[in-house]
Amino acid sequence: MPETAPNVGLLVTCLVDLFRPSVGFAAVKLLEDAGCRVEAPRAQTCCGQPAYNSGDKRDAKALARNVIDAFADFDYVVVPSGSCAGMVRKHYPALLADDAKYADKARDLAARTHELMAFLVDVRGVEKSDARYEGTVAYHDSCSSLRELGVHDQPRRLLRTVAGLNLVEVPDGEVCCGFGGIFALKYGDISGEIVRKKADAIESTGADTVCAADLGCLLNIAGRLQREGSGIKVRHVAEILAGMTELPPIAEGRR
Amino acid sequence: MSNKTQGGRATILGWIRGSLDRGELSAEQRAAIDSRLANPRRNLIPARAQVDHAAQVELFLEYLGAANGTFTRVAAEADAPKALSEYLSSQNLPQRVAMAPDAWLQGLPWEKGAPLLERRAGPARPEDQVGVTGALAGIAETGTLMLVSGPDSPSTLTMLPETHVVVLRASQIIGAMEDGWDALRKREGQGKMPRTAIFITGPSRTGDIEMHMYLGAHGPRRLHVIFIDES
Amino acid sequence: MQPTSANFIANARDAIADDNLQLAIARVGENFGAKRQQAVDKLPEFDALCGRAVEIKDDVLAHLDYYLEVYERAVTASGGHVHWCATVEEACETVLRLCRSVDAKTVTKGKSMIGEEMEINPYLERHGIEPIETDLGEYIIQLAGEPPSHIIAPAVHKTKEQVTDLFHEHHRKFGKTERLTEGEDLVAEARELLRGKYLAADVGITGANFLIAETGSSIIVTNEGNGDLTQMLPKMHIVLASLEKVVPTLEDAATLLRLLARSASGQEMSSYTTLSTGPRRADDPDGPGEYHVVLLDNGRSELLGGEFQDILRCIRCGACYNHCPVYTSVGGHAYGWVYGGPMGAVLTPALIGLAEARHLPSATPFCGRCEEVCPMQIPLPKMMRHWREQSFQRRLTPGRERLAVALWAWFARRPALYHLGARFAIGWLFRRARGRGHMRKVPFMRGWTLTRDLPAPEGGTFQQQWRRRKRA
Ligand code: SF4
Numbered sequence: 024m025p026e027t028a029p030n031v032g033l034l035v036t037c038l039v040d041l042f043r044p045s046v047g048f049a050a051v052k053l054l055e056d057a058g059c060r061v062e063a064p065r066a067q068t069c070c071g072q073p074a075y076n077s078g079d080k081r082d083a084k085a086l087a088r089n090v091i092d093a094f095a096d097f098d099y100v101v102v103p104s105g106s107c108a109g110m111v112r113k114h115y116p117a118l119l120a121d122d123a124k125y126a127d128k129a130r131d132l133a134a135r136t137h138e139l140m141a142f143l144v145d146v147r148g149v150e151k152s153d154a155r156y157e158g159t160v161a162y163h164d165s166c167s168s169l170r171e172l173g174v175h176d177q178p179r180r181l182l183r184t185v186a187g188l189n190l191v192e193v194p195d196g197e198v199c200c201g202f203g204g205i206f207a208l209k210y211g212d213i214s215g216e217i218v219r220k221k222a223d224a225i226e227s228t229g230a231d232t233v234c235a236a237d238l239g240c241l242l243n244i245a246g247r248l249q250r251e252g253s254g255i256k257v258r259h260v261a262e263i264l265a266g267m268t269e270l271p272p273i274a275e276g277r278r
Numbered sequence: 279m280s281n282k283t284q285g286g287r288a289t290i291l292g293w294i295r296g297s298l299d300r301g302e303l304s305a306e307q308r309a310a311i312d313s314r315l316a317n318p319r320r321n322l323i324p325a326r327a328q329v330d331h332a333a334q335v336e337l338f339l340e341y342l343g344a345a346n347g348t349f350t351r352v353a354a355e356a357d358a359p360k361a362l363s364e365y366l367s368s369q370n371l372p373q374r375v376a377m378a379p380d381a382w383l384q385g386l387p388w389e390k391g392a393p394l395l396e397r398r399a400g401p402a403r404p405e406d407q408v409g410v411t412g413a414l415a416g417i418a419e420t421g422t423l424m425l426v427s428g429p430d431s432p433s434t435l436t437m438l439p440e441t442h443v444v445v446l447r448a449s450q451i452i453g454a455m456e457d458g459w460d461a462l463r464k465r466e467g468q469g470k471m472p473r474t475a476i477f478i479t480g481p482s483r484t485g486d487i488e489m490h491m492y493l494g495a496h497g498p499r500r501l502h503v504i505f506i507d508e509s
Numbered sequence: 510m511q512p513t514s515a516n517f518i519a520n521a522r523d524a525i526a527d528d529n530l531q532l533a534i535a536r537v538g539e540n541f542g543a544k545r546q547q548a549v550d551k552l553p554e555f556d557a558l559c560g561r562a563v564e565i566k567d568d569v570l571a572h573l574d575y576y577l578e579v580y581e582r583a584v585t586a587s588g589g590h591v592h593w594c595a596t597v598e599e600a601c602e603t604v605l606r607l608c609r610s611v612d613a614k615t616v617t618k619g620k621s622m623i624g625e626e627m628e629i630n631p632y633l634e635r636h637g638i639e640p641i642e643t644d645l646g647e648y649i650i651q652l653a654g655e656p657p658s659h660i661i662a663p664a665v666h667k668t669k670e671q672v673t674d675l676f677h678e679h680h681r682k683f684g685k686t687e688r689l690t691e692g693e694d695l696v697a698e699a700r701e702l703l704r705g706k707y708l709a710a711d712v713g714i715t716g717a718n719f720l721i722a723e724t725g726s727s728i729i730v731t732n733e734g735n736g737d738l739t740q741m742l743p744k745m746h747i748v749l750a751s752l753e754k755v756v757p758t759l760e761d762a763a764t765l766l767r768l769l770a771r772s773a774s775g776q777e778m779s780s781y782t783t784l785s786t787g788p789r790r791a792d793d794p795d796g797p798g799e800y801h802v803v804l805l806d807n808g809r810s811e812l813l814g815g816e817f818q819d820i821l822r823c824i825r826c827g828a829c830y831n832h833c834p835v836y837t838s839v840g841g842h843a844y845g846w847v848y849g850g851p852m853g854a855v856l857t858p859a860l861i862g863l864a865e866a867r868h869l870p871s872a873t874p875f876c877g878r879c880e881e882v883c884p885m886q887i888p889l890p891k892m893m894r895h896w897r898e899q900s901f902q903r904r905l906t907p908g909r910e911r912l913a914v915a916l917w918a919w920f921a922r923r924p925a926l927y928h929l930g931a932r933f934a935i936g937w938l939f940r941r942a943r944g945r946g947h948m949r950k951v952p953f954m955r956g957w958t959l960t961r962d963l964p965a966p967e968g969g970t971f972q973q974q975w976r977r978r979k980r981a
Contacts (some may be wrong), residue, residue, distance in 0.1 A: 044971035
């Protein structure tokens with residue numbers, strides 16, 4: 024690896040850590056291919072959104088400080104999730120604005136932190152993927168990627184370079200899938216109704232695969248498609264771009 | 279009534295100042311606001327309203343049509359009566375109208391151009407089918423008619439009859455609502471307004487049944503402009 | 510209206526199961542949503558106008574006391590009266606007193622959300638005065654005895670068949686016995702019957718979209734023209750308005766008007782934008798003889814200077830409703846009080862109390878679309894979060910939820926312990942799935958599994974595997 028390779032800390036996110044480690048490894052591969060040195064510090068746990076979104080500001084701050092410390096020494100912090108990247112970039116500085124010791128550090132971390140797709144394209148100038156994927160693929164924008172971070176074209180640009188892949192758009196693509204973290208548990212009826220419509224919209228595209236850059240959305244969409252008995256495969260966009268698709272799609276068993 | 283009202287004012291103003299964590303505004307602050315109100319400044323006006331007059335005329339007619347209004351374009355004032363009469367026939371409406379007691383409007387050559395037309399001057403009555411008025415201006419930006427109430431311009435004429443016809447001259451077309459405010463201030467004086475100033479963009483409509491659009495909910499079902507190119 | 514916001518979860522479940530309602534609210538998103546976008550695309554200056562509108566309202570809110578004083582002076586100068594009312598009780602009493610002063614038997618009403626807050630209709634009825642809603646949507650729901658379900662389309666939850674039944678039932682007493690099934694005919698019949706009401710009414714009550722400090726005018730924006738007939742035909746015109754409706758000048762009103770109709774329904778302008786200033790002048794041939802403004806606070810002054818001040822910029826366009834995935838799934842009635850959608854989720858707890866309304870700001874996935882489409886750039890999600898924080902602090906959030914979050918956070922703050930616990934928990938879940946890839950039922954996750962499966966974990970945590978890889 025060349026001397027100038029930037030040190031990238033991978034903020035794995037709690038959902039990837041627990042539910043789909045492969046996404047983390049796919050992200051590592053994409054980052055290494057883009058000339059980065061990658062480490063996933065063990066001191067990380069979760070970015071704190073569950074506490075923050077429950078109104079538990081004290082715990083949210085504590086977890087934010089934990090993340091800040093865990094990623095203090097990296098040139099960049101990269102997150103395979105729009106909502107966790109948004110949490111660090113947009114919410115940490117506000118959350119810790121009154122914290123004498125951490126306010127500056129929060130702003131500093133926010134400036135170094137990027138969502139994976141945006142980092143690859145905008146920061147590392149990646150233009151194409153060497154992967155191959157036979158199929159018609161719909162890309163779902165997560166709300167945080169789209170609205171908090173303005174990520175829209177980057178994943179599409181890369182997906183279009185995947186050999187064999189035909190990219191399609193989901194109608195009303197800017198509408199939320201209804202995940203919202205604890206919202207999906209606390210207000211299951213509403214969340215379920217929103218994802219039902221999202222699943223219908225995805226099915227209307229005729230795609231055989233749907234991907235996104237947020238595991239939260241993906242668990243939600245996969246869970247709904249599976250409940251409906253739909254055959255559409257669900258994957259994180261990093262798995263497709265890294266060509267790591269040996270593992271069964273999300274919510275599908277080993278054949 | 280006044281005691282409680284007075285108390286209400288003092289109480290509410292006190293709450294507002296308490297929440298804003300301050301006392302009354304200083305004399306300078308009040309003066310600044312007074313001057314802002316005495317010298318109203320225009321905010322941003324869309325570029326599409328700031329075109330030359332000929333373009334404004336076309337824009338007005340285009341947006342009037344987009345809002346389901348209709349128009350007949352005539353060359354001269356003298357042609358307006360005939361145009362009204364023909365419009366009424368085309369809509370199977372009687373040759374009977376309630377007309378604003380406006381000197382200019384009344385002064386058009388009605389007997390010559392529309393000999394069969396019955397005209398009554400004054401506010402609308404419930405049985406009137408057609409109301410005819412002038413307007414203060416036509417706003418190009420949105421195809422909107424601006425009317426103000428006054429002795430020669432009863433406001434009921436614009437709203438009570440099923441058909442509202444406005445006779446408008448090309449010279450009355452202005453770019454934006456702000457030009458209308460200027461015209462009004464010139465007429466009434468700064469800070470003063472007639473009882474009613476109404477901006478009409480197309481006929482009355484409702485979307486309240488299954489979001490389907492039906493014209494003529496309470497106000498006029500038809501809005502027709504007799505547009506006179508030469509003033 | 511007795512709030513039912515505390516029953517939000519049950520209300521929402523009923524709404525989702527109601528097929529008619531689902532059809533109706535699907536139309537809201539499709540219609541208003543698409544049309545708004547077209548209208549915005551046609552006006553390149555839209556964003557810049559939003560920015561200016563925010564400045565205008567922020568200036569008003571920072572100096573609200575003085576703007577209101579100036580406004581009152583202008584109303585008085587044009588021959589009208591302002592009645593300052595701190596509470597809905599005071600406002601109702603004021604309206605009643607005014608109605609009685611002209612011996613009113615019937616009152617026609619244009620659409621007014623402040624009227625809904627005041628529950629002015631049942632109040633007047635209790636005191637022997639008949640209020641008649643004239644906006645077609647409001648009229649329909651008045652016949653049905655229901656509150657509005659959308660801020661600009663109050664009867665959007667009603668199907669045409671339901672309107673047919675309502676008219677058939679209630680218009681019989683006016684000799685209208687035919688059962689009308691065509692929309693045109695229904696609109697025409699309502700028009701005809703309400704005509705008589707406008708002409709007979711002693712008092713006309715309208716709301717106000719804006720009040721203008723410069724001139725003392727009130728502005729209403731309608732498509733039907735009902736508000737105009739309501740305010741021009743009776744002897745007295747009463748305007749119901751809340752404090753924050755005031756704007757400085759006519760020019761400022763013009764700026765806000767450019768945003769209102771486009772954001773609301775995608776129209777360039779609504780059919781009628783009407784300014785009323787004082788009573789009819791001595792030489793006016795028509796118009797009301799008296800003009801009164803009932804200026805209501807009802808808790809708004811308390812929001813100034815705090816983390817909820819920005820909600821007072823709201824111009825009630827309803828764009829946030831139309832683009833909200835929650836509103837377009839459950840409709841307006843589920844919110845249990847006058848306001849719904851994201852705006853209601855922020856405003857309702859302030860007006861009726863967080864204890865009653867705590868679900869509203871909690872029940873959102875934070876998708877951020879409301880803030881994106883709000884012409885007044887109100888940070889609605891941020892304010893919902895503030896309510897959640899208050900709810901947590903004041904222990905209104907249920908104990909088990911607080912406990913769950915606290916327990917999880919306790920672990921998450923201790924990485925070594927967390928990673929160990931995570932391995933066990935995920936191992937348990939993995940075994941439960943037995944290689945099927947998904948689960949239909951999982952303890953403590955009923956909210957999730959009611960409508961969807963839970964995807965099974967892949968097996969082993971990332972941290973576990975990463976360490977293995979590093980060692981290799
Ligand atoms: S909060 Fe914004 S979008 Fe919602 S009604 Fe108010 S102004 Fe419109």
